[in-house]
Amino acid sequence: MTDINKVKVAMAAILINNHLNELVLDDPDELDDPVRVVWYDKNNYPYEDYVTKVMWDGKELSLEVVANEFPKHETLYEYDFAFTNVEWLSGIRDNMLETLRNQGLNPCPVCGKPMKGRQHYCSDGCRKAAAPPPTxxxxxxxxxxxxxxxxxxxxxxxxxxxxxxxxxxxxxxxxxxxxxxxxxxxxxxxxxxxxxxxxxxxxxx
Structure with a gap:
């Protein structure tokens, strides 16, 4: 996905379709491609840390990072810099799906809805959405x-x-x-x- 709003909708859909308000991601060393995002403190000093949790309050998303330079977790909201990079968000979405798979679930790769058996997609709509755009x-x-x-x-x-x-x-x-x-x-x-x-x-x- 290259549209940042579509990626955010897809991230929210994963949580909603699994009846979750938050999803703690697997440890960075357990993920294929863990995502680090840049965030700024109150003094506008930049940091770069791994995303450890994705949250949904019913209206907007938020991310939690482990602030390695401080003994605390930092919450980032949709108005923060971390939400301006589509590659970061796409990677976080992939991390969410990978975490669910590691939990023994079989999430649809498009919307995250749990699937049964050997389904590759939960519906024809998701199958079409996953197809690459025509050249x-x-x-x-x-x-x-x-x-x-x-x-x-x-x-x-x-x-x-x-x-x-x-x-x-x-x-x-x-x-x-x-x-x-x-x-x-x-x-x-x-x-x-x-x-x-x-x-x-x-x-x-």
Whole structure:
């Protein structure tokens, strides 16, 4: 996730879906990638410490860090500097899920909701949310696939609309085609029309 608000919503969802007001994270040496955040004291002096707990009061999140230079824990709120870095928050969210897994639970990797059995996601919505966004090329390929389908459908119905009329005549006026095959003429005409339409409307980089 790259949207900081979405990450905070996801963190809150993990607590809510597990009926928790707080979650004490595993010790830093037990986590794959423990997160340290920068915070400032009342004198605006910076410190960098590990996050040990995530809390939710029903309205906003807060974090607890172990202030190594002092024998105390420090609570950081959403207006603090620690909540301005999306990479830190994403890492804390991952630490929350890892802690729940280490407790023997099977949280959904998107919303944290407990799952049963061998489920990978709790719902189709979470499965779709976890899917990576399409690349530019994938979007172009999908658009062109729909465009080709539309053009094919237009070409399919065009001869039916103008049945009995010569497609090469101006405004479908009658013309002398003595000795010519109408079927072959129509096929060539509509193949040419299809090619022009695809060249005009297909999307490219």
């Amino acid at each position: 530019v090329q994938e979007v172009i390929d999908t658009a062109n696939r729909h465009i080709r389908a539309l053009v094919n459908k237009l070409i399919e119905y065009e001869p039916r609309i103008h049945a009995g009329e010569c497609p090469e005549g101006e405004y479908y006026e009658e013309k002398d085609c003595t000795g010519k095959s109408c079927a072959l003429c129509r096929k060539r005409y509509y193949n040419k029309l299809k090619k022009k339409m695809l060249e005009k409307y297909s999307v490219g980089l």
